[in-house]
Amino acid sequence: MDWSSSNVLALALQNTVYLWDASNGSASELVTVDDENGPVTSVSWAADGQYIAIGLNSSDVQLWDSTANRLLRTLRGGHQSRVGSLDWKNHILTTGGMDGQIINNDVRVHSHIVATFRGHRQEVCGLKWSTSGQQLASGGNDNLLYIWDRSMASMHSRSQWLHRLEDHTAAVKALAWCPFQRNLLASGGGGSDCCIKFWNTHTGACLNSVDTGSQVCALLWNKNERELLSSHGFMQNQLTLWMYPSMVKTAELTGHTSRVLFMAQSPDGRTVATAAGDETLKFWNAFGMPEVKKAAPKAEHPGPFPHIRRIHSFQEWENWQWSKNRLR
Incomplete structure (x- = not known):
């Protein structure tokens, strides 16, 4: 999503x-x-x-x-198996595969593979370019987090990472670059880790680690305030809103009945869509206007798109908008 x-x-x-x-x-x-x-x-x-x-x-x-x-x-011709992660940097499309490879593809040219990052021993499940486009963060099922510098990539080098970070004890799928502080990256670990960690990617230092108590599936920064939203798996399958840098919880949003695998943020930064293993799609006014964003429950606020209902299952979405009889 x-x-x-x-x-x-x-x-x-x-x-x-x-x-x-x-x-x-x-x-x-x-x-x-x-x-x-x-x-x-x-x-x-x-x-x-x-x-x-x-x-x-x-x-x-x-x-x-x-x-x-x-x-x-x-x-x-780049990967040997499924491509589970993607991110863009201008005309460069970076792809991460189950084969552990990360490939820069220049979509303007016929010979599209222009650089390869090698380091992960298992599937690349998280991939994010920094806002500046200078650094790339990748997380893998090997519990490793890499920081790559674009100037260090090549077609043939096998170990050109800037930092190889081994602090997580489970797969690293959740990655989010801070919009207001350069070289600040948040990462989240899976079920046997449950931690959100904050990194200075210039030095490779871990600035803070917070045990959330459950699997961290995705992370999003508020574009307008110093807040971070995390989505989780077992046991509550919740969204948690944190103040940064204190990491004080300001809200927990519940409603999904299975792990919240994906989050996506609207262009204005206020609305968050979540998709979970329970096969439902939900919309939340998680990052609303300052005077209403702490209201509870957040999911009941109409948000910036008044036509968006509070919660849509895929079936409800189909009945509401689709002219076709069934979703495939």
Whole structure:
């Protein structure tokens, strides 16, 4: 799941990618891939909000023009298995695979592989470029967190990382660069770790570690206030809002009945969409206006999009907007 700068939420379900326009509530199907290539294992919007990358279980990556509903190209030959993580830096699409490789793809040229980062021994499950585009953070199922510098990547180097961080004791899927403090990265560990850690990526120092008590699945910074939102798994499957840097809890949002795997933030930064293993999609006014953002329960506030209902299951979403009889 990913929310574009043009206010369109992309959601992958099995082999199909759906697009929901939050500005008018319209929904459409972008593509359904065949079983040989599917399921869809990752989606990521480019900064312009028009082009979207789709990672596939087959190891291919497709680039689509969402406005024209047209496949532009397919990137092949980089990975050996599914592509579970994606992130953009201008015209560079960075892909992370189950094979442990991280590849920079220049989507403008025919020979698209321009750099390879090697370090992870297992699947790359988290991938985020810093706001400056100078550093790349990657988390893996090998419990490792790497910080890479773009100037150190090459086609042939096998160990060009800036920092190799071993403090987490479970898979590192949740990554979020701070929007107001350069070189500050938050990372979250899986079920046997449960910690949110904060890093100075210039020095590689761990600045703080907070035991949340449950699996950390995703992290989002508030763009307007010094707050961090985390999503969790067992036992409560909740969202937790933290003040930074004190890491005092200011709210816990419950409603999902399985781990909250993905979070996506609206372009204005106020609304957060969550998708969980319970097969529901929910919208929260987690980062609302200062005078209402601490109201409880947050999920009942109408938020910046008055047409968004408090909670949508996939079935409710279908009945509400879709002209087709069934979601595939």
